[in-house]
Amino acid sequence: MSAQLQQHPIQLIEDDIALAQSLLMLLSASNYTCVHYKSAEDFLASVKSNPQALHLPTCVVSDIRLPKLSGMDMMAVLRKEHPECVWPMILITGHADVAMAVEAMHMGAFDFLTKPFDPFLLTQKLALALEKSHQIKANRDFVATYESHEALLSEQERKIFGMILDNLTSREIAETLGNSTRTIEVHRASIFKKMGVTSILDLAKNSERYALTKNA
The missing domain is CATH 1.10.10.10 (Winged helix-like DNA-binding domain superfamily/Winged helix DNA-binding domain)
Known part of the structure; x- marks a missing residue:
């Protein structure tokens, strides 16, 4: 079974329905499964209801500007409440949000895309983010196994x-x-x-x- 089939669906957080539908079609055409959320709150509620999924490799793609909780704030909550999460985050930003996106990368975001962007650039960044997610998972599994043996x-x-x-x-x-x-x-x-x-x-x-x- 391939690594892609073993991972959790891509987590897409986007309140712009037209953009979300476009990204969902792109991801589907690239053979990725994807779950779409219209708000950061909906995403965090889903995480809370299924915390085991945080250990499965995938990637979060989120707009920075969302109806209530921003993409940056959502990332901060996710990292604070779920430090075991192995999901890199790619942020979608407007031109006015570039400084904010750079700050988010200092906070641990994987990368960002500035609107308007070539949708296929997302698939390139996504491949790198998923590779990182799988590596994080492999390293954590190795550490857990090593410590259980050492004990x-x-x-x-x-x-x-x-x-x-x-x-x-x-x-x-x-x-x-x-x-x-x-x-x-x-x-x-x-x-x-x-x-x-x-x-x-x-x-x-x-x-x-x-x-x-x-x-x-």
Whole structure:
């Protein structure tokens, strides 16, 4: 199954019905499923009713100027109330909103389009945003799996784990801890099994990736 089929529908927030219909036709022609909301409030209510969807890759496309809550305010609410969300946001702006859109990008928006825009430019930005969403999801899944594996380690295994990452041999670890080399080898095998790896190289790669993605 392709990544596109595994993702949540594109979330479109646009109060201009004519523009919304045009974008829906474009997204459909590009083989994307899409859900349309006329206001930020409707979108946030939908999120609240189905928070599990926030973990599925997709993208939010929203106008900045909406009837009540603006696209920027909606983005701030989404990030504050749902930090687990993996949905990048593309904002649609008028010429007068460019400074606002730049500010929104500093707040974490993925990109913006200035009206009037070439609709097919949206599909290009959308592809990049979806790629980012899938990467965020993959990284968070990796961190969760790594931490669940690490939680299985005993206190002694954690200590040996760190020494293995410091490139100490089983003999060196045994001498440092006052154990036999055989005992350390048994612990090493247990650590590999619990961490789901078969080599020191994989252990080191996973540890490095975890350190890089943990707070990303």
